[in-house]
Amino acid sequence: MSESDSRTSRTSKILAGIAARSPFDPAAHLRLTVEGAQVGWLPRRHAAILAGMGGMVGPQGQGAVALLPGCADTPARNVALAGLARQLADMGHVRGWRDELFAVTPALDALPYGVIERAAARFLGLLTFASHMNGIVEGATPALWISRRSPAKAVDPGMWDNLVAGGVPAGSDPLETLVRECDEESGIPPALAARAEAHGVIDVLREIPEGVQWERVYAYDLLLPADFVPHNRDGEVAEHRHTGPAALLDIMAARAMTVDATLVTLDALRRRGWADVQP
Missing domain, CATH: 3.90.79.10 (Nucleoside Triphosphate Pyrophosphohydrolase)
Structure with a gap:
């Protein structure tokens, strides 16, 4: 040869x-949104976990689910996201805590909707x-x-x-x-x-x-x-x-x-x- x-x-x-x-099966995931913009691909199995935590996600519809629908602004969302990340870690769903924040955003040049501990980003399927x-x-x-x-x-x-x-x-x-x-x-x-x-x-x-x-x-x-x-x-x-x-x-x-x-x-x-x- x-x-x-x-x-x-x-x-x-x-x-x-x-x-x-x-591999990636869109049917096994939900479009994770904030204020109507997609910020992630949430595995359906993780959506079930979040639904059981109360207030973390809205009802599913047309293949999408809203993240923290009860939070109306970025400061409130940041507080809730910090709590969410810590809860997920305590439950054993998130490992490798970094003490580093990633943006929750639909694009690099967009104003982020909030920030979350980096270790939780892939659980949520965030961009x-x-x-x-x-x-x-x-x-x-x-x-x-x-x-x-x-x-x-x-x-x-x-x-x-x-x-x-x-x-x-x-x-x-x-x-x-x-x-x-x-x-x-x-x-x-x-x-x-x-x-x-x-x-x-x-x-x-x-x-x-x-x-x-x-x-x-x-x-x-x-x-x-x-x-x-x-x-x-x-x-x-x-x-x-x-x-x-x-x-x-x-x-x-x-x-x-x-x-x-x-x-x-x-x-x-x-x-x-x-x-x-x-x-």
Whole structure:
């Protein structure tokens, strides 16, 4: 088998793996709304839990359900959302408490209806946002830096990830989040991180054990000096690896990389002509 055929075979296996790890049945979910705007995809099994808690959701109708229908403004909603998240955690439905707030919103540039503890976002199937960055090594030989998630992470522990990846908290934006995560996860100075090139958005919608990952992933590339070696500063990365496209394809084909990082990585390899991946 030629190298080109080998790359094609591996990328086909990777794409099949993404599909297998990304099921989503709309009929098993309700559109979660606030003031008529969709902010999430709530699993029906979670809707039943919320209905039993009283006042958390309205009656179901036309495939949708309203979140906190009795709250008329953002301050009241924030108080109720804080209580909801804590109740869900106490009941064992939410794990990996972060002490970080995510926006309850229909879009990144919309005024949020409220904020909630990040750990509860996927239970509700909320629309969330993340920044992911491919660390491209400068030089004649194609190479990237990737990172392995800490085994202590609540989500996807021990899996390979982009060099830098992080959720966008309420009040932040994708580039601001990226620059901060670059420093914390890989020791990349802010001046260098700010040079990251934006390469569009990848939408992820899939069922996961916690609920639903409905995430808008902002993809970036950053050219790193050939002598740069990343180092973690926040304990969330177990190791970094300098790897070529072929070895990276093998990692992704083995489903050892997270779904969102796989999509961001494949996009970079395709754009740079390092893998036979259809757009």
